Structure formats: C-alpha cells, structure tokens
Amino acid sequence: MLNQFLKSSFFSITTVLAFTALIWYAAAVYLNSAVLIDKYERHKVEWDFSKLVDDAWSMDRPIMPAPHQIFFDLKKSIFGYKINSKRSLVYHGWVTISSTMVGFAMGGVLGILLAVGIVHVPTLNKSVLPWIIASQTIPILAIAPMIIVVLGAIGVTGLLPKAIISAYLCFFPIAIGMVKGLRSPEPMHLDLMKTYNATKSQVFRKLRWPASTPFLFASFKVSIAISLVGAIVGELPAGARAGLGARLLTGSYYGQTVQIWSALFVASFVAGSLVLLMTVLERKVQKRMGVQA
Amino acid sequence: MLFALLPLLGSAIVLFRKGATEQMLGKIVITILILCGSMASLNSVHSAESGTLSWGIWLYVLTLTGLLWAVMGFWSKVDTRLNIKIGIAINLLVPFLFGGMLLYFWEMITVGFGVPQVLLPPPSMIGVAFGNSLETLWADFQQTFMKAVLAGFFMGCGSGFVVAVLVDKVPFLQRGLLPLGNLASALPIVGVAPIMVMWFGFDWQSKAAVVIMMTFFPMLVNTLTGLKATERMELDLMHSYAANYWQMLFKVRLPNALPFIFNALKINSTLALIGAIVAEFFGTPIVGMGFRISTEIGRMNVDVVWASIAVAALSGSLFYALLALLERQFTGWHPSFRVG
Numbered sequence: 001m002l003n004q005f006l007k008s009s010f011f012s013i014t015t016v017l018a019f020t021a022l023i024w025y026a027a028a029v030y031l032n033s034a035v036l037i038d039k040y041e042r043h044k045v046e047w048d049f050s051k052l053v054d055d056a057w058s059m060d061r062p063i064m065p066a067p068h069q070i071f072f073d074l075k076k077s078i079f080g081y082k083i084n085s086k087r088s089l090v091y092h093g094w095v096t097i098s099s100t101m102v103g104f105a106m107g108g109v110l111g112i113l114l115a116v117g118i119v120h121v122p123t124l125n126k127s128v129l130p131w132i133i134a135s136q137t138i139p140i141l142a143i144a145p146m147i148i149v150v151l152g153a154i155g156v157t158g159l160l161p162k163a164i165i166s167a168y169l170c171f172f173p174i175a176i177g178m179v180k181g182l183r184s185p186e187p188m189h190l191d192l193m194k195t196y197n198a199t200k201s202q203v204f205r206k207l208r209w210p211a212s213t214p215f216l217f218a219s220f221k222v223s224i225a226i227s228l229v230g231a232i233v234g235e236l237p238a239g240a241r242a243g244l245g246a247r248l249l250t251g252s253y254y255g256q257t258v259q260i261w262s263a264l265f266v267a268s269f270v271a272g273s274l275v276l277l278m279t280v281l282e283r284k285v286q287k288r289m290g291v292q293a
Numbered sequence: 294m295l296f297a298l299l300p301l302l303g304s305a306i307v308l309f310r311k312g313a314t315e316q317m318l319g320k321i322v323i324t325i326l327i328l329c330g331s332m333a334s335l336n337s338v339h340s341a342e343s344g345t346l347s348w349g350i351w352l353y354v355l356t357l358t359g360l361l362w363a364v365m366g367f368w369s370k371v372d373t374r375l376n377i378k379i380g381i382a383i384n385l386l387v388p389f390l391f392g393g394m395l396l397y398f399w400e401m402i403t404v405g406f407g408v409p410q411v412l413l414p415p416p417s418m419i420g421v422a423f424g425n426s427l428e429t430l431w432a433d434f435q436q437t438f439m440k441a442v443l444a445g446f447f448m449g450c451g452s453g454f455v456v457a458v459l460v461d462k463v464p465f466l467q468r469g470l471l472p473l474g475n476l477a478s479a480l481p482i483v484g485v486a487p488i489m490v491m492w493f494g495f496d497w498q499s500k501a502a503v504v505i506m507m508t509f510f511p512m513l514v515n516t517l518t519g520l521k522a523t524e525r526m527e528l529d530l531m532h533s534y535a536a537n538y539w540q541m542l543f544k545v546r547l548p549n550a551l552p553f554i555f556n557a558l559k560i561n562s563t564l565a566l567i568g569a570i571v572a573e574f575f576g577t578p579i580v581g582m583g584f585r586i587s588t589e590i591g592r593m594n595v596d597v598v599w600a601s602i603a604v605a606a607l608s609g610s611l612f613y614a615l616l617a618l619l620e621r622q623f624t625g626w627h628p629s630f631r632v633g
Contacts, residue, residue, distance in 0.1 A: 012469030031492075063492065123362065126369035126384070127391035136563055138606040149590055150412055225479040232481050236574055244484075252487030252575050260487055268480045275479050 024067055025057070031064040032056040065258045073262045086242070093266050095243040096231050099159045100274070103166020104227040108220070110167060111174030118175075119182040119208070120200070129179070136172045144234050162234035162243075169230040170223035177219030181212025210289065217282040224274045232267060244270075300330030300360055307363075320367060324390075327360050331397055338404050354401055358394070365390050414596045422596035423603060429585070430604050437582040438608050440497040441569040445504025450561055452505070453512025454554070458542070460513075461520045471517060478510040486572040495576045503572040508561040515557035519550025552627050555620040562612045566605060 005011055029052070036055050040047045057066040074089070081088040114132065117124045144165050151161040185207050193203045235245025244263050251260035303326030306319070334353055368387050374380060396416050402408065403415040410418065423430070460466045486503050493499035523546045531541045573583025582601050589597045 007468075009468040009472065012465055013472055016466070016469035016473060123366045123369050123387075126387040127365050130384075130388040131392060134606075134610055138602070138609060153409075153412055221479075225481075229481045229483055233483060233571060236571070248484055248487055249575075252490065255491075257488070257491070260484075264481075264484045267484055271479050271481060272476060 021067055024064075028062065028064045028066040029053050029056040032059055032062050035059075035063065061255050062257055065261055069258055070261045070265060073258045074265060077262060078266075089244075089247070089262065089266050092242055092244050092247050092263070093270060096228070096235065096245065096267070097270060097274075099162040099234065099243070100166055100224070100228045100231040100270075102159060103163035103230060104170055104224050106163060107167035107170035107223060107227065108174055111171040111219075111223075112178055112216075114171070114175045115178030115182055116204075118179050120204075132172060132175055135168075144230075144236070148234065162231050165234040166227040166230035170227040173219040173223040173226070174216075177215045177222075178212055181215025182208045184215065185211045213285060213289065217278060217285070220282075221275050221278045224278055225271050228267065228271050228274060299326045299333075300357060303327050303330075304360060320364075324364050324368075327357065327364055330357050331361075335397070335400060338401055350405070361390065361394055411593055411595055414599060418596050419599040419603065422594075423600040426597055426600060429597075430600060432580050433582045433585050433601065434604055434608065436497060436578075436580045437500070437569050437573065438566070441500035441572075441581075442504060442565045444497070445501035445569065446508055446561060446565040448501065449505035449508030449565070450512045450558060453509045453557070454516050456509075457513050457516035457520065461517060462538075467517070471514070474510050474514045474517070478514055482507050482510075483568060483571050486568070487575045490572060490575045495578055497581075500569045500572040500577075500581075504565045504568040507564045507568040511560050511564070512554075512557045515553045515560075516550060519553030520546050522553065523549045551624045552620075555616065555624060558616050559613060559620075562616055563609060566609050566612070570605065 033052060033056060036052060036059070037047075039045075056062070057069070059065075062069070077087060077089040083090045083094075085091060114128070118129055119125075147165060148161045151157070151164070182204075189207055189211075190203070193207055198206070231243070232245040232248070235243035236249055244267050247263035248260055251257070251263065303323045306323060306326075330353075334350060334357065337350065365387055368383055368390070371379075371383055399413075400415045400417060403413055414422075460470050483503070485506055489499045489502040489506075493502050527545055527549075528541065531545055536544070570583040570586070573581045574587055577584045582605055585601045586598050589595070589601070
C-alpha cells in the first residue's frame with residue numbers, strides 16, 4: 001500500500017512541487033538579500049539572519065517575491081475587486097481570453113481551409129505548403145506591433161488586431177496537422193470509396209474528415225496554448241490598457257514584481273484550463289464517434 | 294509595351310500547340326513569356342502618376358494571375374521522382390513563383406492604389422531601405438542573433454538535453470517532472486521577459502536568459518520521449534551483448550532519440566528568435582532587432598521596420614534550414630525520410 005503510494009505519480013508530482021517551493025523560498029532570500037543588506041547598512045539597522053529572512057519574504061518591490069506574496073496578491077486582485085474594475089485580474093484575464101478565443105477560431109478556420117485546399121489541389125500543395133512552413137520561421141511577434149499600428153491606422157482597434165496575431169500563430173499547427181490527418185486514410189479505404197463510386201466530397205465527408213479528428217484535436221491543444229501567447233504579446237506593444245500582457249508591461253515599468261508574477265500565474269492557469277478544455281472536448285467527440293477510451 | 298504583349302504570345306502557344314506544355318522547353322518558354330508580362334505591368338505602374346491608372350491594367354493583372362496559376366499548375370504536375378536534380382529544381386521553382394506572385398501583388402496594389410507608406414510600403418521601397426541601412430541592420434543582427442539567440446539556444450537546448458538524460462535515469466523524477474514539463478511547455482513563458490530584464494540588465498544576457506527558459510522545456514520533453522522510443526527488442530539485444538548503461542545510451546537509445554531531438558531543435562529555433570525579440574521590447578541598449586522595430590515605428594520609418602522584419606525572417610528561415618539539413622545528415626536512416 002505504502003509502496004504503491006510512493007510510486008504513484010501524484011506523490012512524485014507533489015514532491016517535485018514541494019521541492020520547487022523550497023528552492024523558491026531560498027532563492028527569494030538569496031536574491032533579495034543584497035538590496036536588504038545594503039539598506040540595513042545605510043540606515044545603520046541592527047540585523048541578523050532571521051530578520052533578513054523575514055524582510056526578504058515581505059518586501060514591497062522584491063527582486064524575487066516569495067510564493068505566499070504572489071498568493072496574497074492573486075487573492076486580492078481576483079476576489080478583492082469587482083470584476084469590472086481595472087484592478088481586477090479577472091477583468092484583465094477576460095480581455096486576454098476573449099481575444100485568444102476569437103484568434104483561435106479564426107486561425108482554426110483558416111488552418112482547416114488551407115489543409116483542405118492543400119490536400120485536394122496539387123498546385124496549392126506544391127506552391128503554398130513550403131510558404132506555410134517558412135511563415136513560421138518569421139518571428140510573428142516581431143511583426144505584432146506593426147500589425148497593431150497598421151490596423152489601428154485604418155480604424156481597426158481593440159480585440160481584432162490581437163486576435164489576428166493569435167490567428168497567425170495558431171493556424172500553422174492546425175494546417176500542418178490537418179494535412180497529415182486528411183491524408184491519413186489508408187489507400188485501401190480510399191480504394192473502397194472508389195469502388196462505391198463516391199464523389200470527392202463524399203470521400204471527404206465520410207472518410208477523410210472523420211479520420212482526421214485525432215490529428216485535429218492534437219493540433220487544437222498545441223495551437224490554443226500558442227494563441228494565448230499571441231494574445232498576450234499582442235497586448236504588449238501598442239500601449240494596450242487591458243489584458244494580461246498590459247499587466248506585465250505596467251508591472252515592469254513601475255517595478256511591481258509581484259504584479260508581474262501574479263499576471264504570469266493567471267496566464268499559466270488560463271493556458272492550463274484552455275488545454276484541459278480541449279482535452280475534454282476531444283474525449284466527448286471521440287465518445288460520440290465510438291472510440292473506446 | 295512590347296513586353297506587355299509577350300504573355301499573349303505565351304497563351305497563344307498554349308492554345309494552338311497544346312503539346313508545348315508537355316515539353317520542358319515549352320514550359321520554360323511560356324513561363325518566361327508570362328514573367329515578362331508581369332515585369333511590364335510593374336514598370337507601367339511605377340511610371341504612371343498615381344490615380345491615373347485605367348481599369349484596363351487591373352484586367353491585365355487579373356488575366357496574368359490566371360496565367361501564372363496555370364503555369365504553376367503544369368509545373369507541379371511534373372513527376373519529380375524521375376530525375377532527382379530536376380525534381381529539386383521544380384520543388385524550388387513552384388514555391389518561388391508563388392512567393393514572387395505575392396510580392397508582385399503587394400507591389401502592384403500598394404503602388405497602383407497609392408496606399409500610404411505608413412500603412413504598407415511596397416517591397417521595392419523596403420529593398421531600398423534594406424540597402425541603405427545595411428550597417429545598422431548588421432549591428433542589430435549581431436546583437437540579437439549572434440549574442441542573445443545563439444547563446445540562449447545552445448545553453449537552453451544543452452541543459453534541456455542533459456537534464457533529460459539525468460531524469461531518464463531516475464524513474465521517480467520521470468513521473469514527477471514529465472507532467473510538469475508538459476504543462477510548462479504550454480505556458481506563455483515569454484511572460485518572464487520583464488522579470489529577466491530586471492534580473493540580468495538591459496544587455497543581451499537577459500535576452501539569452503529568456504531564450505534559455507523558452508527552449509529548455511521543449512527540449513526536455515522531446516528528449517525524454519525520444520529516449521523512450523527504443524523498442525524492447527533492441528534493448529534486449531544490447532543486453533545479450535552485455536552492454537552497460539552508457540553503451541546502450543550512446544549506441545542505441547540516443548540515435549533512436551535523434552528524430553525527436555531534431556524536432557525540438559527546429560521548434561526551438563523559432564522560439565529562440567521570438568523570445569529574444571520580445572524581450573527587447575522590455576528594455577535594451579540602443580541596438581537590436583526588437584529595439585529597431587519599436588523605435589522606428591515611433592519615428593514612422595515603416596520601411597526600416599519592414600527591412601528589420603525581413604532580416605528576422607531571413608535569419609529565422611536560414612537557421613531552420615540549417616537544422617533541417619543537419620537532420621537529414623544525421624537521421625537519414627529514419628523511415629520518415631524514405632521517398633515513395
């Protein structure tokens with residue numbers, strides 16, 4: 001019984017996490033100590049190690065905040081304000097999530113359409129596919145400020161420019177995954193459809209599309225996480241006033257480290273839940289399609 | 294004017310001598326004739342006063358597009374497996390034609406409709422800006438790519454690899470770290486950029502730190518998966534040879550993990566560039582691609598911005614291509630490279 005528990009992944013993960021927290025607390029003391037000792041000496045304050053530790057874990061603008069500081073800041077900024085307040089992280093999180101989802105939807109549609117085109121039109125296969133791969137070596141995030149400025153100049157502001165950046169980032173895994181998925185039916189199955197005298201659209205609807213769902217969801221999981229990154233980075237450059245990216249930027253301008261860290265934690269939480277959402281959706285669809293879990 | 298009529302000749306050949314598109318020479322001649330037409334239309338767009346273009350030229354452009362599409366169509370129908378050299382040439386030619394077509398549209402539309410340069414400068418202008426600011430661009434490239442990206446990339450991938458090999462030895466860490474590593478590679482790690490800038494200062498070290506953090510987890514997860522890719526049978530065989538752990542690692546398991554490792558390297562090559570450029574938005578000395586982009590936008594020198602982006606895209610593509618070549622070199626034995 002005990003042996004089994006020791007070998008469970010739950011135990012391993014919690015141990016690793018606890019260990020991380022331990023290192024984190026130690027690192028907070030170590031990294032903050034230089035500033036604190038300097039301060040003590042300037043103000044000629046008596047200090048010993050326990051005072052140093054206490055102060056290091058409760059600094060106002062620490063170089064490295066302790067986990068509980070982040071926890072309290074999270075609690076304050078999530079539950080402490082009304083959700084439409086500018087200080088509430090729920091508000092900022094929602095701004096980011098909404099452009100993530102719009103971008104994901106746009107990128108998803110674009111990716112699937114491209115994949116369908118590439119699989120069915122040989123010219124597209126030869127001419128576009130290499131450019132799709134090349135498009136990802138362009139650091140789109142470098143173009144993010146450009147896109148926001150350009151779209152802002154023709155009157156498109158707010159959610160859409162960020163969503164376009166997300167869409168650009170996440171169409172790629174979907175397009176590549178779907179090309180693979182739509183080509184995944186075996187020649188035998190395609191031949192069978194041919195003997196049924198099936199049209200191209202019938203082959204697509206009844207064979208290719210169902211066969212590609214595992215690939216579709218695998219790419220969905222990757223691209224929704226990237227879509228979030230796109231939305232956050234889209235909020236960085238053009239002086240966006242809301243969103244997790246804007247929180248990061250203001251935090252770094254005013255040296256509010258705790259604010260940066262709590263924005264990061266919320267972003268990670270959102271990323272985790274979005275991927276989880278996709279996994280749940282995948283299970284549901286697979287169950288409908290009769291795949292044994 | 295004479296050049297503008299050449300595509301007509303090309304389409305006449307297609308109409309009256311259908312066999313021409315079947316032969317290599319015919320294909321080349323038709324392609325060149327149609328390209329001449331696009332040159333001619335570019336020329337007339339540039340020489341005309343803006344706003345004086347008649348709708349005829351757009352009709353011409355539209356027809357030319359159809360012809361170009363047909364050209365790409367007959368090129369991509371060639372069976373590239375017959376002759377390897379010609380196959381490679383055609384596999385390069387078709388994407389180049391497509392890319393050229395996009396650039397052509399970009400140039401025609403921005404010049405022809407007089408799109409304000411602040412919105413979208415035509416490619417020719419970006420090319421001129423590129424030529425004029427070669428020195429600055431080179432300095433930016435050195436700062437961002439040679440220092441931040443390469444240093445971060447090697448340290449991040451190297452440490453990810455070493456940690457993966459170590460973790461692989463300890464089953465406890467495998468169970469504990471792998472799920473967390475998977476989670477961490479889905480996290481928006483770019484967000485640590487402001488923190489890293491605070492810790493390591495404005496110079497390239499902070500950018501390299503961001504790159505290390507971004508590249509570490511994909512490498513860790515992929516190497517771990519790769520080390521598991523070896524089949525039981527192969528390990529048993531090594532066991533029967535009385536191979537020790539290190540022999541097994543170097544002779545069987547690492548070579549088997551190579552495709553996964555190269556996959557991580559390719560993913561990381563783009564991540565590294567992104568990380569370095571984004572980190573520069575949070576503070577940088579007065580050189581670097583991210584810095585150039587954000588300041589030149591402020592000064593409305595959009596052509597320089599686009600030239601910077603071109604440099605980033607070019608270096609990203611070359612980096613990726615280099616890794617792909619190395620992959621071919623080292624994992625050519627893998628089934629995924631078998632043709633046909």
